[in-house]
Amino acid sequence: MGADVRQAGSILRFGVFELDLPAGELRKAGVQVKLQEQPYRVLLALVENAGRLVTRDELRERLWAKDTFVDFDHSLTIAVAKLRDALDDSSPSPRFIETIPRRAYPFLATVETVAARPKAADSVEPPLAVRRVQWPAW
Numbered sequence: 001m002g003a004d005v006r007q008a009g010s011i012l013r014f015g016v017f018e019l020d021l022p023a024g025e026l027r028k029a030g031v032q033v034k035l036q037e038q039p040y041r042v043l044l045a046l047v048e049n050a051g052r053l054v055t056r057d058e059l060r061e062r063l064w065a066k067d068t069f070v071d072f073d074h075s076l077t078i079a080v081a082k083l084r085d086a087l088d089d090s091s092p093s094p095r096f097i098e099t100i101p102r103r104a105y106p107f108l109a110t111v112e113t114v115a116a117r118p119k120a121a122d123s124v125e126p127p128l129a130v131r132r133v134q135w136p137a138w
Helices: 037-048 056-063 072-086
Strands: 010-014 017-020 025-028 031-033 053-055 104-106 112-115
Touching: 017 037, 037 056, 037 072, 037 104, 053 056, 056 072, 056 104
Parallel strands: none
Antiparallel strands: 010 017, 010 112, 017 025, 025 031, 053 104
């Protein structure tokens, strides 16, 4: 899986989770899961590369600009921990994110790309009829 998963309107499904790319949301069984920007971006990088090792260097290049000064190791560790918490995943027995110490993070689950649900504004249903009521003059 590569950059083609970022098609407009794509939703990436794995387990009971959906990653809605247009909305920038993670949902569990249809309910939005709160996720900060860095953990979301880590998840997106891992899901887009499901089945292969995503190195810590790749994540650093993708998440932080070259001129950004940050404790990368600590920041990435925190982002992955928050992500595991959101996914109800664990490091000792991972279902989604495995850790190859000091090297990489492979995404373990099968990822399926599905079309996004139509927005309410895009619905093909006709608008409701407007009924005018004339109030009596008193």
